[in-house]
Amino acid sequence: MRSLRVESRSTASGTFQSLQGEMTYTNRATLLMMVMRPNKVRIDTLQTDNPTLSSGKLRCDGEVLYIESAALRQTQSQPAPKTLREIYTTDNLSVVGLMVIGLDPIRLLIDPNWRTVATSPKLIGRERVGNRQTYKVQVQLKEESLKAFAQGQTTQTLWIGTKDSLIWKSEITINFAQAGTRMAMRLTEVFTRQEVNPPINPTAFAYRLPEGFKMVQQFEMPDFTEETGKLKGQPAGDFTLSDLQGKPVRLADYKGKVVVLNVFAHWCGPCRAEAPELEKDLWQAYKDKGVVVLGVATWAQDNPTKRARDFAREFKLTFPVLVDSENKVAEQYRVRGVPTTFVIDQEGVVREVVVGADVQRVKRAVEALLQGSTAENK
Numbered sequence: 001m002r003s004l005r006v007e008s009r010s011t012a013s014g015t016f017q018s019l020q021g022e023m024t025y026t027n028r029a030t031l032l033m034m035v036m037r038p039n040k041v042r043i044d045t046l047q048t049d050n051p052t053l054s055s056g057k058l059r060c061d062g063e064v065l066y067i068e069s070a071a072l073r074q075t076q077s078q079p080a081p082k083t084l085r086e087i088y089t090t091d092n093l094s095v096v097g098l099m100v101i102g103l104d105p106i107r108l109l110i111d112p113n114w115r116t117v118a119t120s121p122k123l124i125g126r127e128r129v130g131n132r133q134t135y136k137v138q139v140q141l142k143e144e145s146l147k148a149f150a151q152g153q154t155t156q157t158l159w160i161g162t163k164d165s166l167i168w169k170s171e172i173t174i175n176f177a178q179a180g181t182r183m184a185m186r187l188t189e190v191f192t193r194q195e196v197n198p199p200i201n202p203t204a205f206a207y208r209l210p211e212g213f214k215m216v217q218q219f220e221m222p223d224f225t226e227e228t229g230k231l232k233g234q235p236a237g238d239f240t241l242s243d244l245q246g247k248p249v250r251l252a253d254y255k256g257k258v259v260v261l262n263v264f265a266h267w268c269g270p271c272r273a274e275a276p277e278l279e280k281d282l283w284q285a286y287k288d289k290g291v292v293v294l295g296v297a298t299w300a301q302d303n304p305t306k307r308a309r310d311f312a313r314e315f316k317l318t319f320p321v322l323v324d325s326e327n328k329v330a331e332q333y334r335v336r337g338v339p340t341t342f343v344i345d346q347e348g349v350v351r352e353v354v355v356g357a358d359v360q361r362v363k364r365a366v367e368a369l370l371q372g373s374t375a376e377n378k
Contacts, residue, residue, distance in 0.1 A: 001109050003036040003200055007193040007200040012099075014185040016267075025267050026301055029097060033106055038062075039080055040205045041087050045097045056096030059309050060087050065074035066207040067095050074214050075207075084110045095219075099187065102141050102156040102172050105194060118156065127159060129168045129190070141172070217370060225355045228334045232353050236261070236334050236344045241296065241322035244309050249322055250292070252348070258291045258369045259344040260362060263324075263335050265299040266307040271339045275315040275356035281359055282366065283319040290346075291366055297337065298324040345369050 013026045027047060028276045034042040043058040057068040060080050065087060068075040074097075081087050088110055100107070103114055127136045134346035141154040159169035169190050176183040209215055236259075240250045251259070260282055264271035275295075283293040295317065297308035304325040312321045324330055333342065336355075343352035343365040352365035 002197050004034070004105060004109050005193070005195040005198050005200065006033045006191060007031065008033075008189050009149045009187040010187070012185065012187050014183055016183050021069055023339060027371075031098070034200055034204060035084055035088075035143070035206070037084065039082055039084060039087060040142070040200075041065075042205050043093070043096060043098070043108050047097055056088075057207070058092060058096050060204055061202070061205045061207065067092055068207075068210075068213070069219060072219055073212060073250055074216050074219055075209055076169050076219055078217065080361050082295065097207055099189065101143065101154075101174075102170065103139070103158065103167065104189070105167055105191065108167075117141065120157070124157070126162070129159045129364060130192075132168055133162045134168055135162055166196075167191060167196075169299060193210075223351075228336060228340060228355060229353050231334065231350045234350055236342065236348050236350050239329050239332060241324060241329060242305075243320050244305070244312060245321055249294075249320060254292050254294075255348050256290075256346050258286075258346060258366055259342075260291065260366065261296065261333075261342040261344060262293065262339060263296045263298055263330055263333065263341070264311075264339045266297060266311040268338045270357040272311075272315070273358060274339055277359040279315065279317050279319065281363060283317075286366060286370075287319075289370060291370070293319040295319060295321040296329050297321060298327050298330040298335070300325070309374075322371045343369070345371070 007099055008031045010029045010031060011026065012029075013024070015024045029045050031046075032042070032044045034040075039060055039063050041058060041060040045056055056070050057066070059066040059068075063078045065078050065081050066075055084106075088100070088106055090170045093100050103118055103321070107117075108114060114286055118141050121137035121139050124136040124138055127134055134156065136159055138155060138157050141156055154172065154174050157171045158167055160166065161168055165332055170188070172185075172187040174183075174185040174187075176185070183302075202285070214220075236251065238250065238252045240248050243249050251261075260278070262274075264275070278295070282291070287293075295308075295312070297304065297311065300307040305323050308321055308323045311317075322329075341352075341354040341358075341362050342350050343354075343362060345351045346369070351369060354361050
């Protein structure tokens with residue numbers, strides 16, 4: 001096989017269980033992959049649930065390898081490796097939102113010796129995938145990268161065309177267990193189009209830097225606190241969101257109070273650890289002293305109101321929780337990581353920005369504003 005073109009739809013879903021509770025997630029993506037020996041590659045991924053955070057491109061035109069990160073708005077360039085195997089690696093593909101586990105069409109083209117990856121297949125039966133008749137088989141994965149965190153066996157189910165011997169569907173199940181945390185993950189990919197040895201124009205592997213992106217030799221990790229921190233000392237942007245009962249709540253209605261605006265996501269571990277402290281150490285402790293805690297639930301991939309309601313119920317939150325279903329408030333307040341908390345004074349000015357879970361720091365900022373207000377009234 002000299003070249004291959006593949007289009008697919010993938011879904012990654014999982015359930016996390018820890019001492020703080022349980023959460024689920026689902027990520028969907030579409031993929032276009034083209035490879036040509038000896039070292040030309042084009043991979044485009046689009047994370048359909050959150051394209052800004054997780055999409056990317058990988059290009060190798062035979063001379064230069066380009067790896068684009070939409071999250072960082074950067075593209076790494078380096079001299080092209082000589083073989084497809086050196087390009088199609090876990091490290092490279094993770095940047096563009098892909099996880100290289102098990103058997104897939106590209107991997108089989110690069111390394112036909114699949115026995116290093118999986119056990120001998122067990123025939124389950126026959127099934128149709130779209131308009132194709134397939135053999136349904138199961139293998140156990142043997143990859144070293146899985147042994148560090150997987151508990152028990154990692155199973156891959158494959159649907160292989162009875163006429164063309166191509167993989168048309170793949171489903172991988174993985175179980176993690178470590179230090180009281182458990183996770184069950186399912187990776188499903190349906191291959192909607194495959195062309196073996198198609199004529200591919202070399203221009204298909206060319207790369208063009210998108211507007212606003214930076215070309216780098218090594219990815220530069222941004223300071224996520226810097227942009228958000230610029231809001232300190234600025235008037236807090238007004239907004240209106242619905243609470244868990246569907247009632248509209250406007251930030252400006254709380255002028256005259258100290259507002260603790262906590263932006264969180266239901267799937268975020270630090271957010272889950274922080275929630276009970278916000279309830280007890282801030283809301284219950286200060287609600288009778290002119291302080292209001294507002295939770296803003298953002299970055300939910302599905303059912304944002306239900307996710308926020310379940311979160312509030314799980315942690316017995318009694319302060320108002322608002323639903324940022326379109327992530328507009330998170331963007332307005334330049335939130336790049338959760339939790340992020342803004343302490344807003346009685347005049348509506350942001351006086352403190354806390355990125356990460358640090359309730360004690362928030363509490364100190366609230367105390368300073370209350371003491372200042374008391375001093376002014378004397």
